[in-house]
Amino acid sequence: MSENWPLFEVFIRTRNGMAHRHVGSVHAVDAKMALQNARDVYTRRGEGLSIWVLPSAAITASDPADKDMLFEPTATKIYRHPTFYDIPDEVGHM
Amino acid sequence: MYTQALNNRETESPVSDPEREARFQARVDAEIKIEPNDWMPEAYRRTLIRQIAQHAHSEIVGMGPEGNWITRAPSLRRKAALLAKVQDEGGHGLYLYASAETLGVSREELVDQLLAGKAKYASIFNYPTLTWADIGTIGWLVDGAAIMNQIPLCRCSFGPYARAMIRICKEESFHQRQGYEIMLTLARGTVEQKAMAQDALNRWWWPVLMMFGPSDRDSQHTDLSMRWKIKRFTNDELRQKFVDATVPQAHFLGLEIPDRDLKFDDATGHWDFGAIDWAEFKRVIAGDGPCNRQRMAARRAAHQNGAWVREAALAYAQKSRRRAEAATAIAAE
Numbered sequence: 116m117s118e119n120w121p122l123f124e125v126f127i128r129t130r131n132g133m134a135h136r137h138v139g140s141v142h143a144v145d146a147k148m149a150l151q152n153a154r155d156v157y158t159r160r161g162e163g164l165s166i167w168v169l170p171s172a173a174i175t176a177s178d179p180a181d182k183d184m185l186f187e188p189t190a191t192k193i194y195r196h197p198t199f200y201d202i203p204d205e206v207g208h209m
Numbered sequence: 210m211y212t213q214a215l216n217n218r219e220t221e222s223p224v225s226d227p228e229r230e231a232r233f234q235a236r237v238d239a240e241i242k243i244e245p246n247d248w249m250p251e252a253y254r255r256t257l258i259r260q261i262a263q264h265a266h267s268e269i270v271g272m273g274p275e276g277n278w279i280t281r282a283p284s285l286r287r288k289a290a291l292l293a294k295v296q297d298e299g300g301h302g303l304y305l306y307a308s309a310e311t312l313g314v315s316r317e318e319l320v321d322q323l324l325a326g327k328a329k330y331a332s333i334f335n336y337p338t339l340t341w342a343d344i345g346t347i348g349w350l351v352d353g354a355a356i357m358n359q360i361p362l363c364r365c366s367f368g369p370y371a372r373a374m375i376r377i378c379k380e381e382s383f384h385q386r387q388g389y390e391i392m393l394t395l396a397r398g399t400v401e402q403k404a405m406a407q408d409a410l411n412r413w414w415w416p417v418l419m420m421f422g423p424s425d426r427d428s429q430h431t432d433l434s435m436r437w438k439i440k441r442f443t444n445d446e447l448r449q450k451f452v453d454a455t456v457p458q459a460h461f462l463g464l465e466i467p468d469r470d471l472k473f474d475d476a477t478g479h480w481d482f483g484a485i486d487w488a489e490f491k492r493v494i495a496g497d498g499p500c501n502r503q504r505m506a507a508r509r510a511a512h513q514n515g516a517w518v519r520e521a522a523l524a525y526a527q528k529s530r531r532r533a534e535a536a537t538a539i540a541a542e
Contacts (some may be wrong), residue, residue, distance in 0.1 A: 118523060119315055119316075119317050120519070120522075120523065139304060139307050139308075139372075139373070140307045140310070141307070142304070142316065143530065144522045144523045144525070144526035145530070148522065148526070155300070156300050156303050156304070159293075159296070159297065159300065159380075160380075176246070176277070178246070179244065179246050179247050179248075209350040
């Protein structure tokens with residue numbers, strides 16, 4: 116066979132009110148088949164209420180090498196958390 | 210999330226990189242999962258590809274011996290369960306191929322290696338399923354041994370493999386229970402049925418013990434795999450765990466383990482068992498088991514006979530896309 120079937124990433128909403136979550140990938144010729152395959156491969160025991168599939172090639176991911184540059188600066192910005200601020204106990208829950 | 214683009218890794222020089230390797234090992238030691246786009250030693254990548262592919266091939270080849278009995282299952286309940294089990298094995302193969310693909314190899318390459326006889330799969334699937342009791346024994350012992358092997362793999366250092374194993378272990382638990390239930394029914398049935406169960410146990414017991422791989426003294430891959438936290442227990446440790454768990458289950462069935470040397474050691478709390486015929490193991494792995502040729506012929510036939518379907522599906526998808534694009538172009542004019 117000359118050409119391989121493209122890869123799709125599969126996201127499933129497991130329960131009402133939850134976000135779709137990445138569960139794995141499937142090969143399929145198009146999005147319609149990817150949905151069918153995802154249903155057969157990832158929801159054989161009622162794991163899903165809804166499925167998203169998208170071509171893996173359409174995903175732009177951050178490079179793990181950039182991890183520090185991207186995420187480290189927030190470690191010093193503790194004033195973004197509510198616990199940074201002193202509120203007297205008498206004020207009550209806030 | 211694994212974009213294929215990022216997985217097109219630059220061909221790395223085989224020169225070792227002690228600094229990166231040390232950093233990698235420190236992460237593994239700290240139980241931080243390694244993800245596909247993280248730097249990893251080439252040998253780690255190769256080991257994982259080999260192991261995950263072997264595992265995936267085993268799931269797919271393993272569909273054969275059991276599929277053999279779907280049409281002859283003794284009741285609708287058994288048929289539905291067996292069908293679901295075989296379907297699960299197919300699903301497990303797919304999860305595993307997908308996790309191997311995150312390491313930069315395609316499923317097609319892996320399948321080609323299997324069909325060319327260049328990749329291994331579990332030796333156990335080269336034994337025949339002669340009676341219905343074999344289906345019970347496979348579920349109880351083969352899946353039982355697989356679970357014993359796979360539970361520690363849920364903590365494997367490579368994220369996608371560990372996550373696939375968590376899913377697989379959850380599903381395998383039904384496989385083992387359905388197998389044991391078949392054995393229990395036979396063991397409580399007629400004299401002939403119980404004899405059939407005993408016969409299946411006699412034939413499968415030793416090959417199942419071989420599933421854990423060569424003894425630690427002869428295992429090539431154990432040391433590095435343990436250091437990289439791909440493996441958590443040695444082959445012999447897992448084999449012992451399996452024997453300890455399984456012997457009482459056999460006794461509950463009223464069946465006898467076909468091993469004259471089997472005895473409980475009060476001092477260690479373990480079941481001691483007899484010598485494994487490693488010559489047989491090597492023969493089966495090397496391709497000369499009872500059904501190796503049959504299994505490979507079945508895989509090759511499935512692959513060849515499905516080729517036109519794969520090609521037609523792709524051609525149809527391309528045609529549909531072209532037509533949709535043309536329709537959009539006309540609508541735009």
